[in-house]
Amino acid sequence: MNLDFRLVIFEGIIEIDRVPIYECEEGCFYEVFPAIKEDLKELLASLKQQGKTGRVIFTEMNELAHFIFEIYRTWDEGEASSFEALLEQKSNEHINLLLDLYGCAKSMNDTEWMNETSNRLAQMSNIVKDRQFSEVNQRFPY
Template identity: 35%
Template structure:
């Protein structure tokens, strides 16, 4: 199985772009990357049963999806080992950036900013490449 970014269509009206999925070219099946699945489910739940026609960037709702999108655009032909290394670096850099943002948010006392930053950090904090990719590619 290979990691790809796909567009998920919900209720024939909403296109959710750049969702990381494992794709099997042999059996033509797809599986949403497990660490982003809860955020995709939450995204769909917030749209409701009768959503209006719209286009949603999943990378705006999930840090891992955003990083995968950036890396796959920058290095589309990277080997598994290269992608693993680049993803580990990108996760570390994004966590450091978000920790800096958390410091500013805390100093300013902005509760909404703090909450958003905590959510973004939690999406990255438990990600371990080997757990999800050791048998996938």
């Protein structure tokens, strides 16, 4: 499966651009990147409830999608490390940075900044949960 970013059209009225997806080598099967699937569903439900139409850039609305997109844009397939290994390393670094930001916001009693950082951390934690789930499934396939 290869990683790519696609335009998702929801009910013919909402376009969500830059959605990370996995696609098979032949291009016949697509799957939304598992760690962002729930966030994408929540966004679609929210946009539908608000009656929004038009185009939305997912990487501008989701921390994890933006993060994956930035790594994807700069990663070279010729690099020694795989994309997955680089994503794991960079996501750990980014989570640590967000935790530092949260600590700073907390020390300043800035609840708005704390809430924003907490939301960003929640989105980034999806990749950790997804990775842990995959590791368990590899160890115990039954």
